[in-house]
Amino acid sequence: MSNKEFRELMNLKKIASEINAKETFEKYQKNSEFWDVQITEVNQRGLSGDTMLHIAAWQGNLEDINNLILLGANVNSIGDLGNTPLHQAVLSEQTESIKILLEHNVNTGITNESGEKALDIAKRNGRKEIIDLITKQSNKPTFKKRNK
Incomplete structure (x- = not known):
């Protein structure tokens, strides 16, 4: 697939996703996280500070x-x-949620309030498949843009 074809495909996916945005927002508005919060944008935080993506990842949607x-x-x-x-x-x-997030270059090094990275939680729970997925992602080289 050429770069141009890839960009066109991504644009079509984004357009389709925007069409589903209203439906998705309405769906999550019914979640207890957002009962008293009007969802107006994709990174809107709910009552406890979670976003729709947190909930979707938890639910495996x-x-x-x-x-x-x-x-x-x-x-x-x-x-x-x-x-x-x-x-x-x-x-x-x-x-499957983990795989999608890892494909989008999620930062595996973030620690939560308990001082745990996602990998630490997987290890604590003895989830070898998840440990392997995160370890593989964590070992990928990262490239940063240079300032000219």
Whole structure:
């Protein structure tokens, strides 16, 4: 696939996701996290500080995770108890959610209020598959833009 074709595909996915944004926002508005909070944007925080992406990751809602990321959700957002969406997915053992978040270069080094990284939680719970997924991502080289 050429770069141009890839950009066009991503644009189409973003347009489709934006069409689903209203529906997604309305769905999460019914979640207790957002009962007294009007959702107006993708990174809106609920009553305890979690975002829709935190909830989708916890629940393993892959379609919503993808839609929210396409809409610009912060994959490294720190919510309740200092947990990120990755922490939430690991806590609820949502392997497929974890894979999606890792594909979007989530920061695996963030510690929550208990001082735990998502990897620490997986180790504590003895989840070898999740440990392997996160370890593989953590060992990937990262590239930063140079300032000219």
